[in-house]
Amino acid sequence: MSMYKVVVPGDYISDEVNRAGEGTYIEGGKVYAMNYGIVTEKEELRVVALSGKYVPARGDIVIGKIAEISYPYWIADIASPYEGRIHITEFGRGPERKIEFSTMSNYLDLGDLIVAKVLNVDALMRVDLTLKEEFKIGDRGRLVEISHTKVPRVIGRSGSMIKMLKEKCNCFIFIAKNGRIWIKGNDADMNLALQVILMIANEAHTSGLTDRVATFLESFKREGRRG
């Protein structure tokens, strides 16, 4: 495993302008870092930021919290500088299915947690959301919020980390792109999953993390789950 190369904004990365990817910018025929982060050199030269705010992109699955009802939309906080909106037609179209302002809270109320997909983000950064089939989180399970920059680490290379987590913690775990994670299971299992997720988030950019998490989970099992 190669060592991570940390860069700060303005650091020179390469002359190969056509490989410049996310987190870089080009100036005078050279590629420079645009973020404080780690350089990954695959086909693309990218700088993976160590921190930063989530910006919704089309197709992302996010977990939102209904923050406002503003006919004909529900406005959801999606852990981002931009809020998401859900149109009333999400609950059916046609005159007989028409939802009035007064009944909107029967469908989704303030504080409700929802799973949604980003349909579109327009030039004014208005974010249209569409609800997923099983969209309501309700009081089933728990919600953890980590930085969205840590999400790939919780998932792991081709899903290895999350697979291990789900098996060892015996929990349903759903990770949304905006850094919110929904855990469902019994209390002890959820506590363990929570602990491990926070551990991953804290140590996200260290090497050998998957092994360490595995060791941690094993030792936990040996000591007895409810100890």
Next chain:
Amino acid sequence: MKEEGVQLIVDGKRLDGRGLEDLRPIKIEVGVLKRADGSCYVELGKNKAIAAVYGPREMHPRHFQDAKMARITYRYNMAPFSVDERKRPGPDRRSVEISKVSREALDPVVIKEYYPKTAIDVYVELLQSDAGTRTAGINAASVALAAAGIPMRDLVSSVAVGKIEGQVALDLNALEDNYGEADMPVAMIARTDTFTMLQMDGRFTTDEWKRGLALAKTACHQIYELQRQALIEKYSESIVEGVV
């Protein structure tokens, strides 16, 4: 200066033992505040500055939003206990000006188009002050912005040069500032040698001014290295913590 009887240079050394072209000792620490998105603590001699960055976040009030880019707000504030005589708390003419020039010193490096309609708030608090506080503040704010994950083209480094007893000197302390003849705070992008702030108080001859600027340039390059090192060390620290 003569009538006060303060001799600022003795045997070619300044009162704090520095040569004319020496910086005060600098300490930079990243990530000192847990609740901020990015933060940095800087000591420049006896100056103690702490910078906190929040955002990008939703801009309020809404009519301040810019549909094309993020807006940066910068608040420079001196603690009442940061100076010998108690400073009356709250914004005043001086701190409003410093906030403005500091914001404009950082503005050119931030790639604001990435977060339209948002606000990036920078708060700089001075816990202890000994001349050159705005430069310490800018150095801290620049690192804090990077630590907050804000896309930037470069870091900004800042230092002041002045004139004491007729000689150009780098990075004046409070005594030198009070009894000296000139003070010129400078902020620049080290990589491209671009100046983003240049103020002057007092008088330089053209030659002195040029020498001063050259001195400031070299010093900014030194400071830049320290800023960069602080950010990179913060990261390696997280590796060590992770292994334990």
